[in-house]
Amino acid sequence: MRLAWRRDENSMNNAAAAMDPQTAVRDVMSTELVTLKVDDTLRLADDMMNLVRVRHFPVFDGERLAGVIDQSDLLHASMSSLIRHREDSPRAALGAVVVKDIMKPAHTIAPDATIYRAAEIMVERGVECLLVVDGEKLAGLVTRTDLLRELAKR
Numbered sequence: 001m002r003l004a005w006r007r008d009e010n011s012m013n014n015a016a017a018a019m020d021p022q023t024a025v026r027d028v029m030s031t032e033l034v035t036l037k038v039d040d041t042l043r044l045a046d047d048m049m050n051l052v053r054v055r056h057f058p059v060f061d062g063e064r065l066a067g068v069i070d071q072s073d074l075l076h077a078s079m080s081s082l083i084r085h086r087e088d089s090p091r092a093a094l095g096a097v098v099v100k101d102i103m104k105p106a107h108t109i110a111p112d113a114t115i116y117r118a119a120e121i122m123v124e125r126g127v128e129c130l131l132v133v134d135g136e137k138l139a140g141l142v143t144r145t146d147l148l149r150e151l152a153k154r
Helices: 009-018 042-052 071-084 090-095 115-125 144-152
Strands: 056-061 064-070 129-134 137-143
Touching: 042 056, 042 071, 056 137, 064 071, 064 129, 115 129, 115 144, 137 144
Parallel strands: none
Antiparallel strands: 056 064, 129 137
16 A cells, blocks of 8 residues: 655644644653764664664764764664675674764754744754753753644644
């Protein structure tokens, strides 16, 4: 069976209107985060993704937020690494690449921003998550799934 998805601006606007525009990001974000360091390997990222079943990892360079990697970044980089290191075992190939080589810039939002604003940013920038930053400190992470879960409550 094949399902077709058609983007309908009116239905997207109706869905956004159904969300309480006053709900703050802090009310729907995840706060128990698994983070990586820029010099961690893809092998560690893959192990952590499978162990704790998360799809997004904030990445730190010391105490500074440096970026983010997600499940699709890891998949693409893993496949590329396996092709380049054919003679190595898959675990060795994943150990040859560090997180800083595949991470993307982090898109951030304040905890008191509305979920409507978070949805706007995600759509405008084509991202699946925003890192929630309170001042200079990482406070949480909000995903499209978090926003959809909030929408489903209505």
